[in-house]
Amino acid sequence: MIFRLRWHLLLLVLLFNLAGCAGMFQRTAQLALNAERERAGLERKEIDLPHGLHYVYLEGGQGEPLMLLHGFGGNKDNFVRVARALTPHYRVIIPDHIGFGESAHPPQADYTPAAQVANLRELARALGVTRLHLGGNSMGGQIALAYAALHPDEVASLWLIDAAGVWSGPKSELAETILGGGRNRLIVRNEDQFADLFSFAMSDPPFVPRPFLNVLAQERIRNADLEERIFQQIAGTSVEQQIKGLRIPSLVVWGAEDRVIHPGTAEVMHTLLPHSEVIVMPGTGHMPMLEKPQQSAQDYLRFRASLAGNQ
Incomplete structure (x- = not known):
């Protein structure tokens, strides 16, 4: 959804905004994005799958494949900051899901977790990957769980970050609002709603100037109708059984401090997954890999080291 920027790039963003150069401002935002990817050792790539779907993804590093899956309304850059600590150890692959970011947006496609698993498995095969580690935030975690359930022999481990798809836990603030007939704050139709979502989804969001938020909001605004449809499909699908x-x-x-999916869901998930451990991060909202990328990476590296020690 959002990523941190280096201060000199933020200064450039502010200068271009003050100068009133809208086109130049957008180019500067892209410059900042590219710099963050380069710093993480990631390269933007594209591929057309045999069945016609177009994927755009980030890839970098060497070693065992680790595929990271963004959440609802997000995109591949949600994992760039945390990936900086991961590419020295693993081959990191971060796709835009079908329906989001720069990947294909077929309007009438099936966007259930099982359908996205089929797409991602075809992507993995196209990249020469037959067994992988999976990580996912929110909807991405739901898809990772579905992938593991459908193809357990192909998934070496799971990194579940505020994962969706287990709905028997306590109701979150978002769920209570929607059930009460209120607006779904995950759907963005204007710049103000995007700014609201930025603070709603994260307890400790990185500082990003409002003009830059407005640039990032455009992708979400354009995709709002499709996201309404996708939300209904994922919200109506439980992976619990x-x-x-x-x-x-x-x-x-x-x-x-997650307001999107209640933190109590972590214990439900722990009960369902007999080989799981739980970390609850204080002062953190729905997107730990953005709010606390260094701690998130350290916890994951420790987890992976423990797996290697048990082999």
């Missing part, structure tokens, strides 16, 4: 007893090693991470 599929994953019950799944023995894949799993690190379950939750922000203690």
Whole structure:
């Protein structure tokens, strides 16, 4: 959704905004984005799959494949900051899901977790990957769980960051609002709603100037109608019965201040996954990998080291 910027790039953004150069401002925003990717050792790539779907993804590093899956309304850059600590150890692959970011947006496609799993599995095969580690935030975590349930022999471990798809836990603030007939704050139709979502989804969001938020908001505004449809499909799909007893090693991470999916869900997930451990991060909202990228990476590296020690 959002990423931190280096101060000199933020200064450039502010200068271009003050000068009133809208086009130049957008180019500067892209410059900042490219700099963050380069710093993380990631390269933007594209591929057309045999069945016609177009994926855009980031890739960098060497070693065992680690695929990171962004959440609802997000994109591949949600994981750039945390990936900086991961590319020295793993081959990191971060796709835009079909329906989001720069990947294909077929309007009438099936966007359920199982359908996205089929797409991602085809992507993995096209990249020469037959067994991988999976990480996912929110909807991305739901898709990772579905992938592991459908293809357990192909998933070496799971990194579940405020993962969706287990709906029997306590109701979150977002769920209570929607059930009460209020607006779904995950759907963005104007710049003010995007700014609201930025503070709603994260307890400790990185500082980003409002003009830059407005640039980032445009992708969400353009995609709002499709996102309404996708939200109904993922919200109506539980993976709880599929994953019950799944023995894949799993690190379950939750922000203690998550207002999107209640932190109490972490314990439900822990009960369902017998080889899981739980980390609850204080002062953190729905996106720990953006709010606390260094701690998130350290916790994951420790988790992976523990797996290697048990082999």
